[in-house]
Amino acid sequence: MRPLPLLVLFILGLILTGALRWATRSFESMAALSGIPTPLYVALTVFVMIRLVRSPIGWGGIGFHIPFAPLRHLALGIAGAGVAMLAGELLTPVWEALFGAGRDLSRFDESVTTLPRLLILLAFSWTFAACGEELAFRGVLMRGLGTALGGDRKVLLFAWLLQAVVFGFVHLYQGPAGVAGATVSGLVFGGVVWIASGSLWPAIFAHGLSNTFGILSIYQW
Template sequence: MLRQILVVLCVFLVVTFGLAAAGFTMGVPVAIALSCVAVFACLHRDGESWSALGFTRMRPLRIVLLAVGCAVFAYAAAGTGFVIGTLGFGWPPTRFGPIQTIVGDVPKLLGFLALAWTTAAFGEELLFRGFLLGRVRALFGGGTVAGVVAAVVQAIPFGLLHAYQGATGMLVTGLVGLAFGLAYVRLRVLWPLVIAHGTIDTIGLIAVYAGVVPG
């Protein structure tokens, strides 16, 4: 388990910092995609299947209902983080970085939506919840307590991944990651989280595009 974590972490860091050094501004989505490839390579090498990450068959209606519940839980976590950050600590509101360039720009909106459903919804849920949480939980011996600890552990790098959003943004996304992590510990499946994640990002992107949320 530890070897798998180190391999995937090395891939992510090398690609992220390598592309940044080369002046490529969208290195993180590429790093997430290649890290997912590394995850599947590790699974194949160790004889594990996709179901080990939580990609199990479910009825579509059950996926949708669970996704709605996960999204509500995540929004509650995000709202809590925003209030704590802005009112509790006096931090500025969440920044949107490159996302703010999509205001009124349909092609850019479509491009970010594509990223939202691939490297963000699918890729991040696979890496942080299905892979990292599951491996950390196993390292702590399994069980509910280990699952909660693993949910906290994976939420920290998930929040740091969104550093471009500022301190409030990192707190918000970290708490969303914790909410998704706890949901994964309870459900042991990823599809509802992927749908919830993609839907939340889609709503947010459309709000920024329409000028409802200031860039």
């Protein structure tokens, strides 16, 4: 399959996993399917990534052609995390006013009641969330789509906006405020990737750091 149709199917698959995750939390009759969305999302991402890497897009087309520069990438990651968290703080009252409630983070309430659970959640956050989501949304989707469509400025802008919207929808289980907040985060992390000349590493650091602060803020110290 050519890269562009493959990426369209990838986008539809991500939307499906987001809808399924929301449904399993919203309807008791769907609760038995709660174990499906995450494995489906991981399998879909790995499959599409492998197909893209084996296509003319290659590793470089999804963000792994830039040499790792620890200090520069970490600095960009810290800056990106700061922007994401500041945006979250400033916009949270706006989302609450618009939607009548903030982000629904009840999914994580029981995950941070003890120190071992906190450490497990942090490990999950850095692997599946920071690394996995940056690979899926900013690497495979944004970089892959931008490369597949030719890579001019209008295409890159479209890919940047689209990945943020899809990223927001995948967080539908957090309610409307969660969708809006995740969309803004997607814009920030996508911007970090472009500032870093297409490298995913700074966005991974930014995502992981912002998630870490968020998790620590709800830990029952």
